[in-house]
Amino acid sequence: MRQVNVSQITETVRRLCIEANTHLPEDVKCAIETCRACEDGAIAQGVLDNIIENYNIADWENVPICQDTGMACVFLEIGQDVHLVGGDLRSAVDEGVRQGYDQGYLRKSVVKDPVRRGNTGDNTPAMLYTEIVPGENVKITVGPKGFGSENMSAIRMFKPSAGLQGIKDFILETVEAAGPNPCPPMVIGVGIGGTFDKAALLAKKAIMRPLDTHHPDPFYAELEDEMLEKVNALGIGPQGFGGRTTAIGLNIETLPTHIAGMPCAININCHVTRHKTEVL
Amino acid sequence: MEKHITLPLTEELARTLKAGDTVYLTGTIYTSRDAGHKRMCEALARGEELPFDPQDATIYYVGPTPAKPGQVIGSAGPTTSGRMDAYAPTMMSVGARGMIGKGARLPEVVDAMKMFSGVYFGAIGGAGALLAKCIKKCELIAYEDLGAEALRKLYVEDMPLVVIIDSEGNNLYETGRAEYLASRV
Numbered sequence: 001m002r003q004v005n006v007s008q009i010t011e012t013v014r015r016l017c018i019e020a021n022t023h024l025p026e027d028v029k030c031a032i033e034t035c036r037a038c039e040d041g042a043i044a045q046g047v048l049d050n051i052i053e054n055y056n057i058a059d060w061e062n063v064p065i066c067q068d069t070g071m072a073c074v075f076l077e078i079g080q081d082v083h084l085v086g087g088d089l090r091s092a093v094d095e096g097v098r099q100g101y102d103q104g105y106l107r108k109s110v111v112k113d114p115v116r117r118g119n120t121g122d123n124t125p126a127m128l129y130t131e132i133v134p135g136e137n138v139k140i141t142v143g144p145k146g147f148g149s150e151n152m153s154a155i156r157m158f159k160p161s162a163g164l165q166g167i168k169d170f171i172l173e174t175v176e177a178a179g180p181n182p183c184p185p186m187v188i189g190v191g192i193g194g195t196f197d198k199a200a201l202l203a204k205k206a207i208m209r210p211l212d213t214h215h216p217d218p219f220y221a222e223l224e225d226e227m228l229e230k231v232n233a234l235g236i237g238p239q240g241f242g243g244r245t246t247a248i249g250l251n252i253e254t255l256p257t258h259i260a261g262m263p264c265a266i267n268i269n270c271h272v273t274r275h276k277t278e279v280l
Numbered sequence: 281m282e283k284h285i286t287l288p289l290t291e292e293l294a295r296t297l298k299a300g301d302t303v304y305l306t307g308t309i310y311t312s313r314d315a316g317h318k319r320m321c322e323a324l325a326r327g328e329e330l331p332f333d334p335q336d337a338t339i340y341y342v343g344p345t346p347a348k349p350g351q352v353i354g355s356a357g358p359t360t361s362g363r364m365d366a367y368a369p370t371m372m373s374v375g376a377r378g379m380i381g382k383g384a385r386l387p388e389v390v391d392a393m394k395m396f397s398g399v400y401f402g403a404i405g406g407a408g409a410l411l412a413k414c415i416k417k418c419e420l421i422a423y424e425d426l427g428a429e430a431l432r433k434l435y436v437e438d439m440p441l442v443v444i445i446d447s448e449g450n451n452l453y454e455t456g457r458a459e460y461l462a463s464r465v
Binding site: 040041043044046047050051053054055057058061063064065066067068069105106107108109117119121148151179180181183233235236237239240241242243244270271272 | 300302315342343344345346347348351354355356357359360362382383384402404405406407408409410412413426427428440442444452453455456457458459460461463464
């Protein structure tokens with residue numbers, strides 16, 4: 001049994017909040033630059049050039065890539081041989097978010113009540129997901145999620161008879177409805193299977209997966225490529241001004257599901273697809 | 281077409297701008313998001329004055345990150361304009377002609393733009409670090425309790441924008457996409 005003090009979790013969450021908001025992952029940069037090379041239109045090229053210049057400025061000057069520094073989605077994979085000591089885990093994570101958003105000059109974008117509103121002032125609480133896994137490590141991922149794109153996400157409980165075509169149509173319909181609002185080029189996360197809630201979580205995990213990876217099952221790996229191509233044939237383009245690059249990536253995650261259903265969730269993200277992981 | 285323009289956004293100037301134009305904007309603009317717009321429209325409904333003179337004014341839909349020491353403002357890219365659709369016609373009716381944001385607008389907003397010679401500019405969503413470079417002055421003028429959503433007066437120089445919807449109702453989101461798709465046939 002390994003002991004981990006929750007103060008280490010606070011410190012790591014603090015640092016990851018700042019780093020994720022300041023430095024875009026290399027796979028995302030690479031996808032944007034590859035797409036820039038494939039654009040022909042002057043406006044689309046100009047937009048992608050500005051997007052590249054923007055993340056370079058953020059890198060050099062250590063400033064947030066985007067002003068919507070998001071809700072702090074924190075994923076903890078806790079080894080079953082770990083004993084957490086020194087305090088309450090939820091409070092430790094929130095303290096990390098509080099310190100990170102304060103010290104990193106990040107925007108506080110969380111309201112304490114969904115209907116009655118009122119800013120919490122420190123970007124807490126974190127959206128915390130915990131999973132118990134084998135081993136004695138604690139893996140921490142922070143993925144700040146902006147809401148311009150989150151608002152364009154969708155979920156549907158399909159009948160199994162809708163089949164693959166139902167899912168394909170739903171992806172295109174959701175991207176079409178999102179149009180220019182989620183700051184395209186987008187990253188599209190698709191979660192298929194599980195239950196209502198698990199499908200949504202799969203979709204969120206899908207946008208966090210590196211864009212240069214595929215689903216391990218060739219059936220879904222091919223579907224990822226096919227749907228990315230179809231999304232990019234819609235013509236929405238960078239910022240919705242028209243062009244090839246509507247999305248820079250489309251990842252699918254799946255789970256077994258019930259004989260009576262086929263849940264499908266689509267989580268939309270913008271080109272500022274931020275996440276950073278560290279293992280304690 | 282590429283144009284360098286200086287505010288205020290008079291009716292005459294607004295009418296020269298066309299959907300698809302790349303514009304470098306210089307002058308004074310005001311920031312506001314949902315909560316600020318709600319308060320301003322409530323103030324107008326009570327017959328009160330706004331915290332700034334709306335005549336020929338341009339409003340930037342933005343909630344910046346806090347400025348680091350030595351910075352004028354933190355990262356400051358546009359937020360989704362559709363959330364201001366409920367308030368934009370009222371703001372235009374008292375003279376605020378320019379809007380800077382990103383994303384689609386409702387037909388009611390476009391109708392008001394045609395009536396009041398409004399212009400909807402797009403700034404690049406997610407390019408907050410780049411856009412902050414154009415902001416040379418920032419002054420908090422009202423609604424401080426709203427934090428990132430407080431009303432600020434900004435002075436911008438050569439802010440890179442694209443005219444999305446012009447005063448005649450032409451819409452780059454429709455024409456730009458149609459042109460791209462036509463070029464693929």
